[in-house]
Amino acid sequence: MRILVTGGAGLVGSHSAEFFALSNPKNKVIVLDNLMRSRIFGYDKASVEYNWNYLKKYKNIERIKGDVRDDKDVTRAIGRGVDVVIHTAGQPGVPSSVRKPLEDFSINAYGTLNVLEAARKKSKDTIIIYCSTNKVYGENVDKIPLQELEKRYTFKDVVGVSEQMCTDLTGHTPYGVSKLVGDLYVQEYSYIYKMRTGVFRMSCTTGTRQFGFEDQGWVAWFIIATLFGKPITIYGNGKQVRDMLYVDDLTEAFNLFINSSSESGLFNIGGGPDNTISLLEFLDELESLTGKRPKVKFADWRPSDQKVYISDTSKLEKTLHWKAKTSVKEGIKKLLDWVKENKTYFS
Numbered sequence: 001m002r003i004l005v006t007g008g009a010g011l012v013g014s015h016s017a018e019f020f021a022l023s024n025p026k027n028k029v030i031v032l033d034n035l036m037r038s039r040i041f042g043y044d045k046a047s048v049e050y051n052w053n054y055l056k057k058y059k060n061i062e063r064i065k066g067d068v069r070d071d072k073d074v075t076r077a078i079g080r081g082v083d084v085v086i087h088t089a090g091q092p093g094v095p096s097s098v099r100k101p102l103e104d105f106s107i108n109a110y111g112t113l114n115v116l117e118a119a120r121k122k123s124k125d126t127i128i129i130y131c132s133t134n135k136v137y138g139e140n141v142d143k144i145p146l147q148e149l150e151k152r153y154t155f156k157d158v159v160g161v162s163e164q165m166c167t168d169l170t171g172h173t174p175y176g177v178s179k180l181v182g183d184l185y186v187q188e189y190s191y192i193y194k195m196r197t198g199v200f201r202m203s204c205t206t207g208t209r210q211f212g213f214e215d216q217g218w219v220a221w222f223i224i225a226t227l228f229g230k231p232i233t234i235y236g237n238g239k240q241v242r243d244m245l246y247v248d249d250l251t252e253a254f255n256l257f258i259n260s261s262s263e264s265g266l267f268n269i270g271g272g273p274d275n276t277i278s279l280l281e282f283l284d285e286l287e288s289l290t291g292k293r294p295k296v297k298f299a300d301w302r303p304s305d306q307k308v309y310i311s312d313t314s315k316l317e318k319t320l321h322w323k324a325k326t327s328v329k330e331g332i333k334k335l336l337d338w339v340k341e342n343k344t345y346f347s
């Protein structure tokens with residue numbers, strides 16, 4: 001297979017590229033990235049360039065520096081055609097989308113349409129995988145009744161959020177909106193142009209080689225702060241809960257979709273009800289693993305920050321026989337060990 005991974009220098013992109021490069025030496029993986037993650041978040045370049053350089057060792061990965069918003073760059077990356085596009089490139093931060101809504105829109109919405117159109121022009125048989133987000137449901141998720149416990153909130157009547165959750169008549173943040181535009185366009189290319197598309201509405205995804213900042217990638221950011229004595233700010237009371245997904249389980253789902261006979265699909269994906277953690281519980285877990293606890297300041301809730309988000313993954317389990325294999329604790333430990341081994345990038 002020829003596979004184009006956009007955003008291939010990011011967390012999801014670099015793991016996807018590696019997965020497909022390793023799973024079959026005959027696969028040819030093309031990675032397209034403009035290395036702008038560090039610029040989006042205003043930090044040093046070590047993060048994206050680390051992943052970019054990391055992929056160099058694979059002979060069947062070609063790296064192309066380019067922008068998903070630029071037709072010439074995307075067309076060059078597609079070359080003589082690709083069987084699959086895994087579209088992970090994005091502006092992934094909520095606060096950055098509030099600060100710069102036009103840039104957020106241009107990358108997440110226009111960039112997605114540009115990739116779809118370039119792929120369609122070459123071949124309607126190309127399979128498109130899209131990294132969507134739980135943020136497309138916005139504050140509708142907060143209409144689910146909650147119970148407040150000592151260190152976390154829990155859903156009262158449901159185990160998780162299904163694909164039936166409404167996306168309308170609520171706040172999303174510009175990020176949630178731009179990702180929803182991309183999500184709808186990907187779905188539309190299946191309806192109108194009969195392309196095979198898989199939309200994965202991801203919740204909190206983590207893994208090795210994640211360079212977290214306060215604005216995005218909170219799991220990695222809390223680990224870095226804990227290990228290197230940096231203060232953190234918790235927006236809200238820290239009882240917010242996420243279902244954490246380890247990135248290998250995500251790439252496995254992409255692979256199952258590509259190799260299945262299922263037509264286009266839309267799936268919520270996350271660790272699910274068995275793999276949830278609140279921010280306060282996460283700090284406890286880190287303290288038990290490292291003996292350290294960062295200095296914590298509390299501030300006001302961020303706009304549209306869902307108090308609990310847990311994916312109902314039953315559709316994915318039924319359709320693709322997928323199940324998250326990595327527990328929250330295993331995922332945290334893997335990332336923690338990786339950060340310890342790569343101190344120079346963080347301390």
Ligand SMILES: NC(=O)c1ccc[n+]([C@@H]2O[C@H](COP(=O)([O-])OP(=O)(O)OC[C@H]3O[C@@H](n4cnc5c(N)ncnc54)[C@H](O)[C@@H]3O)[C@@H](O)[C@H]2O)c1
Nearest residue numbers: 007009010011012033034035036037067068089090131205
């Ligand atoms: N990580 C999560 O928890 C999470 C959750 C839900 C959805 N998502 C979505 O999944 C996708 C991947 O997330 P991630 O965590 O790997 O993010 P990431 O920031 O690690 O990776 C995104 C990559 O896209 C690249 N990029 C940004 N703008 C680009 C452009 N215009 N042209 C080419 N490349 C560009 C960046 O340089 C970066 O390498 C994103 O679209 C994000 O919205 C992520």
